[in-house]
Amino acid sequence: MRIIDTSQENRSFSDLAPNVARNALFVSVFGILASLILTFMLGGGLERFFQSYLVNFGYFLSLTLGALFFVIIQHVVRASWSVVVRRVAEVLSSNFLLMAILFLPVIAGMDHLFHWLDPHAVDDEILAGKLGYLNRTFFILRWVLYFGIWAGLARFFYTNSVKQDETGDIKLTLRMEKFSPLSVILFAFSLTFASFDLLMSINPHWYSTIFGVYYFAGSVLGSFAMFALIFHYLHKKGRLLQSVTLEHFHDIGKLMFAFTVFWAYIGFSQYMLYWYGNIPEETVWFLHRQTGSWTPVTWFILFGHFVVPFLGLLSRIPKRRSALLRFIALYVLAVHWIDIYWIAMPEWFNNGVSFHLLDLTLFLAIGGLWISVAARRLGRASLVPSKDPRLSDSLAFENS
Amino acid sequence: MGIATASQVEPDPIRGEPLVQGGHDFASVTDAVCGVIEAKRPPLIWFISIAISSIMTLVLFAMIVYLFWTGIGVWGVNVPVGWGFAIVNFVFWVGIGHAGTLISAILFLFRQQWRTAINRFAEAMTIFAVICALVFPGIHVGRVWFAWWMFPIPYQQGVWPQFRSPLLWDVFAVGTYFMVSSIFWYMGMIPDLATIRDRATGTTRRFVYGLLSLGWRGSNRQWHRYERAYLLLAALATPLVLSVHSVVSFDFAVSQVPGWHTTILPPYFVAGAIFSGFAMVVFLAVPARQLYGLKSIITMRHIESMNKIMLATGSMVGYAYAIEFFMAWYSGNIYEQFTFQNRAFGEYWWAYWTMASCNVIVPQIYWFKKARRSLVVTMIVAFLINVGMWFERFVIVVTSLSRDFLPSSWGFYWPTWVDILTFAGTFGLFFTLFLLFLRFLPMVAMAELKNVMPAAHPVHHLSGEKEGH
Numbered sequence: 001m002r003i004i005d006t007s008q009e010n011r012s013f014s015d016l017a018p019n020v021a022r023n024a025l026f027v028s029v030f031g032i033l034a035s036l037i038l039t040f041m042l043g044g045g046l047e048r049f050f051q052s053y054l055v056n057f058g059y060f061l062s063l064t065l066g067a068l069f070f071v072i073i074q075h076v077v078r079a080s081w082s083v084v085v086r087r088v089a090e091v092l093s094s095n096f097l098l099m100a101i102l103f104l105p106v107i108a109g110m111d112h113l114f115h116w117l118d119p120h121a122v123d124d125e126i127l128a129g130k131l132g133y134l135n136r137t138f139f140i141l142r143w144v145l146y147f148g149i150w151a152g153l154a155r156f157f158y159t160n161s162v163k164q165d166e167t168g169d170i171k172l173t174l175r176m177e178k179f180s181p182l183s184v185i186l187f188a189f190s191l192t193f194a195s196f197d198l199l200m201s202i203n204p205h206w207y208s209t210i211f212g213v214y215y216f217a218g219s220v221l222g223s224f225a226m227f228a229l230i231f232h233y234l235h236k237k238g239r240l241l242q243s244v245t246l247e248h249f250h251d252i253g254k255l256m257f258a259f260t261v262f263w264a265y266i267g268f269s270q271y272m273l274y275w276y277g278n279i280p281e282e283t284v285w286f287l288h289r290q291t292g293s294w295t296p297v298t299w300f301i302l303f304g305h306f307v308v309p310f311l312g313l314l315s316r317i318p319k320r321r322s323a324l325l326r327f328i329a330l331y332v333l334a335v336h337w338i339d340i341y342w343i344a345m346p347e348w349f350n351n352g353v354s355f356h357l358l359d360l361t362l363f364l365a366i367g368g369l370w371i372s373v374a375a376r377r378l379g380r381a382s383l384v385p386s387k388d389p390r391l392s393d394s395l396a397f398e399n400s
Numbered sequence: 401m402g403i404a405t406a407s408q409v410e411p412d413p414i415r416g417e418p419l420v421q422g423g424h425d426f427a428s429v430t431d432a433v434c435g436v437i438e439a440k441r442p443p444l445i446w447f448i449s450i451a452i453s454s455i456m457t458l459v460l461f462a463m464i465v466y467l468f469w470t471g472i473g474v475w476g477v478n479v480p481v482g483w484g485f486a487i488v489n490f491v492f493w494v495g496i497g498h499a500g501t502l503i504s505a506i507l508f509l510f511r512q513q514w515r516t517a518i519n520r521f522a523e524a525m526t527i528f529a530v531i532c533a534l535v536f537p538g539i540h541v542g543r544v545w546f547a548w549w550m551f552p553i554p555y556q557q558g559v560w561p562q563f564r565s566p567l568l569w570d571v572f573a574v575g576t577y578f579m580v581s582s583i584f585w586y587m588g589m590i591p592d593l594a595t596i597r598d599r600a601t602g603t604t605r606r607f608v609y610g611l612l613s614l615g616w617r618g619s620n621r622q623w624h625r626y627e628r629a630y631l632l633l634a635a636l637a638t639p640l641v642l643s644v645h646s647v648v649s650f651d652f653a654v655s656q657v658p659g660w661h662t663t664i665l666p667p668y669f670v671a672g673a674i675f676s677g678f679a680m681v682v683f684l685a686v687p688a689r690q691l692y693g694l695k696s697i698i699t700m701r702h703i704e705s706m707n708k709i710m711l712a713t714g715s716m717v718g719y720a721y722a723i724e725f726f727m728a729w730y731s732g733n734i735y736e737q738f739t740f741q742n743r744a745f746g747e748y749w750w751a752y753w754t755m756a757s758c759n760v761i762v763p764q765i766y767w768f769k770k771a772r773r774s775l776v777v778t779m780i781v782a783f784l785i786n787v788g789m790w791f792e793r794f795v796i797v798v799t800s801l802s803r804d805f806l807p808s809s810w811g812f813y814w815p816t817w818v819d820i821l822t823f824a825g826t827f828g829l830f831f832t833l834f835l836l837f838l839r840f841l842p843m844v845a846m847a848e849l850k851n852v853m854p855a856a857h858p859v860h861h862l863s864g865e866k867e868g869h
Contacts, residue, residue, distance in 0.1 A: 078416075081511075126732035133730065174413055181711075181767075188719055196730075209664035209720075209727045265642060269666040276654040277661050281733070389414040 006395065009242045011386065016237060017379025021372045028368025034361040044358050050109030051348055052358040056366045057106055058198055059222075059340045061099055062215065063370075065191055066223025067092035068150060069216075071157045072187060075173075075180035081251055083394035084243040084384045088230050090158045091377045092223070096151040098373045102366060103147070106198075107140060116204040127204055134204055139197060146190045153183050161385050168387035191216055199340075202347040206285040210270050215343075217263040222336040224256045225329035232326040234383065243384050246320050247398050253319030256332065260313065264306040289342065292352035297342055305335045337363070419514055419852050422696025426850050429697065433592075433844045434599055436692045442839055443691060450835045456828020463822040464539055472542045474818045481801040481813035486540035487651070488793040489823050492676070493533035493830075494574060494648055495669075495789060498641060499677025500526025501581050504588070505637035508630075514705050516848040517698050520592075521688070522681045523585040524841070528833040529680070530578045532826040537570065566650040573647035577640050584633045590616050591626070591847040642666075645673040652796060659739040659800040662727070668720035672789060675713035675759070679785035682706045686775055686782075688838065697844055700773050707772040710785065714763035717792075721760065735805065743799045747812060751795050758788025 039049040070089045074082050111117050116134040121127045127134075157176055164172045192212030200211045208214075231249065234240050274282045289298045309332055318324040341359070385391065420429065467474055477484040500523040507515040541547050550571045552561055561568045594616035597609035616622060649669035652660035682703060689698040728740040743752045762784045765771045772778075798813050837843065850856055 078414075129732045130730060170413065185715060189722075192719075192723065205732075207727050207731045209662045209723050210667070211663075212723065213664065213667060261639070265646070266667065269646065270663045273650075273653045273661065273663050273665070277656050279656060279661075 014379040020375040024372035031364030062219035066219040080390040080393035093154040100147040221259040225332040228329035257313035288346040453831035460825025485819040490536040495673035497529035498673035513852040592842040658735040671716035676789035679782040683782040711766040718760035755791040
């Protein structure tokens, strides 16, 4: 067994947290100001603002959800390898309160985003049948419920884990394990319906039973990429040099690879079955994405979101070079953003891609806040669950 | 790491119970597993079982001969339900055949060490289940002398199979699966076969097991290559676990039939297949461990873990049922809506509710640890899950077909005695093969099992004191 001495290791982020949080906040403020200027003074318009906002909200929500899933599933399966990387996931998943606040603009912009709110929707026979589900009150109530579930779960896992840093009580681990299976079920249904509400109902005529799983696959993939980035950064800053080893990077890389393939499997199932069935009301969604300048984006999703990361992560080499893995992780995060963009935008812009600077400035606005809040929380507790009963197993973990 | 000492009495809440219990060492594991094969005669119950199962197998053959002789008319299929028991049973058996590869490939990649006690067993079951499954596409074609048309063989007529047909994809998917699982199973068995060879007393025995063990000597170099090959096969078999049942689901999902044509079908079929596969593994493992005195090798921990997987996959199936139902309503498509109402409240309501209660409600009992660790509950639940999963396929196939788009062509499907006896006969074939496996091949992967015992751990002797910290 390797002897791992972690006594000299720096496991705190408290010295860097204020700086990072402040810088990220600056970025966010810049993003907000730029977005406001673009919207009101440079003729972007409110409608475009909300559309770009939804894409970026959906993106950061997915990363938060992916992190929460990671935390829950580690407790379900009582994983030991992942103890040293779990705290970062716990912190990222604690961003749900922020996401709940960031959801307010979506509510404000609902009329611009969802045409099932159109007063004429009742005249559409199909839509009229769905208005029992797709209406403003029920929509908001559902989102209150979703955020209640997510923030509640995230808080439960975060506080118990941090409490264990002090007490070292094994019972806390057992308690988290006990509630984790139920958490998975709550998580699965809330994520599924949230994805229906937020993204699928942009085109309220269209439906796909696998849509929730598709959003889930991308979310988890994105969050793994996020972990790889964060640990690379922490290493560069001299943190967790002994705890988080190449072996952990290797495992994160493997999981990224697995979810790249899983995402492709789900995406293929959705596309192929509708393509083969060739029923107009189902293919229309893909038709929008295979018309005009959306066609190359669709091709890019196929190759860029699957083939490239598949080949990139296949070998052992990139998974065990954190700089290389960081590069792939950045790439994966970028294509995941394009994927969300590709899910939402073509429904408003049937004729072709219409990129707007707002897409980027709102990314900075939301992303800056997201990182700022996470960084501040990361500074508050140890970067690893320092008294987790499985910590020693995680430290000594090696890929055979 | 993660391996508790065998002497531990109190189960460690963090590391769990030891994987091998009862104070076994390497030699006693070998004795226990090889003892089953080396026993002069198997237990009486084995003879009774194989007598029954071989009679059932003969019934299967008789039914097939009768079918070939008379024609498909002896089955209950007719317009509009052109797919009856044959496809239901095919999907059922392919589904059963999913646990083996999941255990040997995916759980291996996930470093789930508890898999070692049950993987051999489950892989064998997988192969036999796939054999039972493959009976049906072969015999259901009507003019069976043309069945070879399913294979893309160039011949003088220049006629190729329809590559756009999911039925052809099935041939490839299931064929590949069968091949890879057989290789995986056999390759994994080589070191154990060599052990049996080395212990053999008779010449015939030594010759046969010697032949099968391919000259295995257990040298370092051989082990090195063996482990490489094992890892590679595991990685290659992993996508197969998902692809096979996904392709099977395409048989339905690519069509435009309401209730079949839905995008979640592939992952939902995969979850259901693993669900039923584990139910079958546990259903066979419980009696086998009692009968052959392997309780300290296939422990309650293994049973409990499998029951947990059933709870997880059963819940995934429940998720898919729920989403399908919701989406049928949400779609606004009256045919979809009708199909799902018809499933639950139509002529086949009993099949639907059998399916829903056996697959979704019954496994919920596994939220309780007591139930997960009770052999009686385990056996009952495993049985019910298999019933439920069979009915799931029945519901999918029959309810959708019997209620066509045109009410004038609606019909009712009922199996004939030939259908039922053919299905029963496949159980005979399955159990006959399985009982032969128990008698002649090592049912526990001894070499792999020893790997997860504390004594295999290089620091076993050093860390003896550290284990309890």
